Amino acid sequence: MKKMRQNKKTEGDDMADISAPAAPSAPDAIPKKSLDLLPLALPLVIGLAAWLLIGSTTTWLTLTLAALAMGMMVFVIASGLTLVFGLMDVINFGHGAFIAIGAYLAMTVLAPLSGWVQADNLALNLAALLIAAVVAMIGTGALGLVFERIIIRPVYGQHLKQILITMGGLIVAEQLLHAIFGGDQKSMALPAGLRGAIIIGDLALEKYRLLAVAVGLAVFAAMQLTLNRSRIGLLIRAGVENSEMVEALGYRIRRLFVGVFVAGSALAGLGGVLWALYRETFTASIGGDVMVLVFIVIIIGGLGSVGGCFLGAILVAMMANYTAFLVPKVALASSILLMVAILMWRPQGLYPVAKR
Amino acid sequence: MADRIPAEPLLRLEGVHTHIGQYHILQGVEFDVPEGGITMLLGRNGAGKTTALRTIMGLWQPSRGSVTFEGRAIGGLTTPEIALSGIAYVPETMAVFSDLTVEENMILAARSGPLDRKRLDWIFSFFPAMQKFWHSPAGVLSGGQKQMLAISRAIIEPRRLILIDEPTKGLAPAIIEGMIGAFEALKRETTILLVEQNFRFAASLGDTVAVMDDGRIVHRGTMTALSADEALQTRLLGLSLDAHQ
Amino acid sequence: MIGKLLSYDPPKSRVLGVVLAIIVLGLALAPFLFPGAAAINTAAKICIFIVLVASYDILIGYTGIVSFAQTMFFGIGGYGVGLSLYFLGPTWPVLALGIVIALILGVALAFVIGLVSLRVKAIFFAMITLAVASAFLILATQLSELTGGEDGRTFRVPELLRPGTKLLEAPLFGLEITGRIAAYYLVFLAALALFLVALRLVNSCFGRVLQAIRENESRAEALGYRVVYYRTLASCLSAALAVCAGVLSAIWLRYTGPETTLSFAIMLDVLLMVVIGGMGTLYGAVIGASLFILAQNYLQKLMGVASAATEGFPLLPRLLHPDRWLLLLGVLFVLSVYFFPTGIVGRLTQRARK
Structure with missing residues (x-):
């Protein structure tokens, strides 16, 4: 035994020999993470099937753009929720409140900027929207901080209470919005430069949908960069898998979680602005309608997975838009069928997150 | 061996009780980890060894008693605070972040800054596989390699005390031999508290020893003394350890 | 006799017992005590919601799982009976057929949902x-x-239950005994029977296993209970009970529609009732439903007065506007989840134990 130990030490000193018997069971090839590409084929299959059923390429393209725009908006809203769940096992049923608050804040900001909104100048239009979006995000982010502190923190680790409390938070937030802004339906007009469509041949691409797709892709890219290239991102991914070990390495996971919660709330606020502009009218219950889609999306994607959430959002939006055209009466039911089918195939969602 | 034990131990547990839910796991644990060398914490399955390590790390809060590290009470501190005070932890489950690469695992473990190249080469000298699989996700590593990664993570920066929970569990003998070399080198620069079931492994490495049973410490002394006394071994550790050899 | 009816699970506090007795007596004699269409409507609504909230409590309180589909089953009951009567004519066999269809559909749906989601x-x-x-x-x-x-859909019910039907020649205690009164007593007695069935259910072996699972899932699993099986069964039974509540609602209102049976607002009401009344005790359903519906009808009037009285203050009149009554209840809900997770009944029972 002692001899073997000596052997090992001399071997270890010799740095050149890296295939030492320390890992005799390891295969020679360096293993790479097997990329799970199968779910990525789903949107292609659904898209192709829809194209065959619809029979008109321009209609199909219009519908697909609508689906992508809707998918991106749902993704922006859902991404924060799924990360918060992954990191701390907290599901916030009150997430929809931030959507509504974002919409109301944007409306409040855009009112005095109506000159910019109506100007025949795309730069001014976008600047007004940018200001509204930033204010909405700051506002919802700050409220997220408060919400986390008073609503979520006392009920960590208790799913039943979490669901109830966050639902109660949603009721109170919606009622407060009604009390402050009045209970009537609000409207928020699209800026002049974003109305209408770009016409290419007989194909009409609505400008606002293109903007929504661009914003969604930007958010997705920024999230992927953060998660894969920054220390904070690594910590979030590590925390989603095993938050206890992240703490044992000396990081305060609570701070990380509060940060993610605030970012998720701000994104819901942004999503609320996008969604309200898309629908052009809204009430305080705007969140409720989207949240149903959001829940379906994060379940389909796999709770905690940002990539799965992105894919799930696109899938749900495609189903919704194609069926709305083909069999309008069952639009939302189609998302449920999609969800059930995917859960039959993968009970944890498309990209289940590895948990300890 | 006794002359190496300084007056003030590095870590001291006094009358520590830990409850998990309604279960009373630790029932007045008392032992010291002297500065330097390896202290072995032995005992049957379910004796409370893992709970003891988790209590030191703050992953369970002790309901009574005190945990003192470098003369400072750490009993009520949070896990990150305890980690920042200089204790590293290698859990029984290894807890490597399987979605992250080996490199990313190490980056997170090196919390005070970028990875130190020299230190890394030193680690690669025990665990060459870490270099080989540097860019692979930790999830694809074999069990032994995950264990090496978990240990590498704990030593990527110098820490005052390293808690290691059953590093040999389920590993092939050849890998265990390699690990012994690493621990030999490691104990020259830091202090290790090692939970073990494999008595032969423990005997070949340990300096001091504490034996647990039913949530209490039933024996404390030097490893040499325990190794020499087979009757004592049988009485303290019973057949369960033999079975592991 | 009473002990057996209550499945040997009587109210464990004297105050609670008295309050419950008052509620039951009040409901039993409602047409005589509180004349007028509005009062009897409120009483019938309380009866129906007691069943609905009790069905929900089997899930949330006894099994520890939260569903937001309870009103869906409520609606299935309402639509099942309503559409049957609407399309096939107002006869008793059609009513029975509607109930059976609704029960089958509701339980099957609950089963599928449970199968897909509860195992994860x-x-x-x-x-x-x-x-x-x-x-x-x-x-x-x-x-x-x-x-x-x-x-x-507005539909007609069997002749016996129609308001135009006169059952007695002379008024009884000053009350005209019409089909409306018969319908009320049908609702009241059915609700009472369903409540006692639910009470029996949660006090059976099955109910005890559910509570064991709620307390410690892994231990129940280790003891050999198939958790998914029990949870799915609980959600099916709860769905069946909610379907029955929906049937009663349809019979009483002679109308079924999305707002009155399916809407999410009703789901939230049920959630508030079960939490405020007390989760994990069916008597909480009685208290929660009675209190909530009385508040719904009378709190708004009170708030109207308060809102008018605070005219001139900033924001306050708006917060106290009658339409904002849900705001007050929402705050009450959040506070009760924090501070009284066992609700009113839980508090009373604790106090009695001391």
Whole structure:
């Protein structure tokens, strides 16, 4: 035994020999993470099937753009929720409140900027929207901080209470919005430069949908960069898998979680602005309608997975838009069928997150 | 061996009780980890060894008693605070972040800054596989390699005390031999508290020893003394350890 | 006798017992004590919601899983009976047929939802039921040829239960005994029977296993109970009970529509009732439903007065506007989850134990 130990030490000193018997069971090839590409084929299959059923390429393209725009908006809203769940096992049923608050804040900001909104100048239009979006995000982010502190923190680790409390938070937030802004339906007009469509041949691409797709892709890219290239991102991914070990390495996971919660709330606020502009009218219950889609999306994607959430959002939006055209009466039911089918195939969602 | 034990131990547990839910796991644990060398914490399955390590790390809060590290009470501190005070932890489950690469695992473990190249080469000298699989996700590593990664993570920066929970569990003998070399080198620069079931492994490495049973410490002394006394071994550790050899 | 009826699970506090007795007596004699259409409507609504809230409590309180589809089953009951009577004529066999169809549909749906979601994670169940329930609501409004869409369906009930039917020649204690009174007593007695069945259920072996699972899932599993099986069964039974509540609601209102049976607002009401009344005790359903519905009807009037009285203060009149009554109840709900997670009944029982 002692001899073997000596052997090992001399071997270890010799740095050149890296295939030492320390890992005799390891295969020679360096293993790479097997990329799970199968779910990525789903949107292609659904898209192709829809194209065959619809029979008109321009209609199909219009519908697909609508689906992508809707998918991106749902993704922006859902991404924060799924990360918060992954990191701390907290599901916030009150997430929809931030959507509504974002919409109301944007409306409040855009009112005095109506000159910019109506100007025949795309730069001014976008600047007004940018200001509204930033204010909405700051506002919802700050409220997220408060919400986390008073609503979520006392009920960590208790799913039943979490669901109830966050639902109660949603009721109170919606009622407060009604009390402050009045209970009537609000409207928020699209800026002049974003109305209408770009016409290419007989194909009409609505400008606002293109903007929504661009914003969604930007958010997705920024999230992927953060998660894969920054220390904070690594910590979030590590925390989603095993938050206890992240703490044992000396990081305060609570701070990380509060940060993610605030970012998720701000994104819901942004999503609320996008969604309200898309629908052009809204009430305080705007969140409720989207949240149903959001829940379906994060379940389909796999709770905690940002990539799965992105894919799930696109899938749900495609189903919704194609069926709305083909069999309008069952639009939302189609998302449920999609969800059930995917859960039959993968009970944890498309990209289940590895948990300890 | 006794002359190496300084007056003030590095870590001291006094009358520590830990409850998990309604279960009373630790029932007045008392032992010291002297500065330097390896202290072995032995005992049957379910004796409370893992709970003891988790209590030191703050992953369970002790309901009574005190945990003192470098003369400072750490009993009520949070896990990150305890980690920042200089204790590293290698859990029984290894807890490597399987979605992250080996490199990313190490980056997170090196919390005070970028990875130190020299230190890394030193680690690669025990665990060459870490270099080989540097860019692979930790999830694809074999069990032994995950264990090496978990240990590498704990030593990527110098820490005052390293808690290691059953590093040999389920590993092939050849890998265990390699690990012994690493621990030999490691104990020259830091202090290790090692939970073990494999008595032969423990005997070949340990300096001091504490034996647990039913949530209490039933024996404390030097490893040499325990190794020499087979009757004592049988009485303290019973057949369960033999079975592991 | 009473002990057996209550499945040997009587109210464990004297105050609670007295309050319950008052409620039951009040409901039993409501047509005589509180004359007028509004009062009898309120009483019938309380009876119906006691059953609905009790059915929900079997899930949330006894099984520890949260569903947002309870109103979907409520609606299935309402639509099952309503549409049968509407299309096939107002006879008793049709009513029975409607009940059977609704029960089969409701239980089958609950079974499928449970199968898909309960084997993964209890939190899935909450989200999936929310999604399914809203899809069902939209489906019910979209299929307007069948369901009447947003407007719902008004239908006729069997002759005995119609308001125009006179059952007694002379008034009894000054009350004209019409089909409306018969319908009320049908609702009251059915609700009472369903409540006692639910009480029997939660005090059976099955109910005890559910509570064991709620307390410690892994231990129950280790003892050999198949958790998924019990949870799915609980959600099916709870669905069946909610379907029955829906049937009663349809019989009473002679109308079924998305707003009155399926809407998410009702789901929230039920949630508030069960939490404020007390989770994990069916008597909480009685207290919660009675209190909530009385508050719904009378709190708004009070708030109107308060709102007018605070005219001139900033924001206050708006916060106290009668339409904002849900705000007060929402705050009450959050506070009670924090501070009185066992609700009113839990508090009373604790006090009695001391």
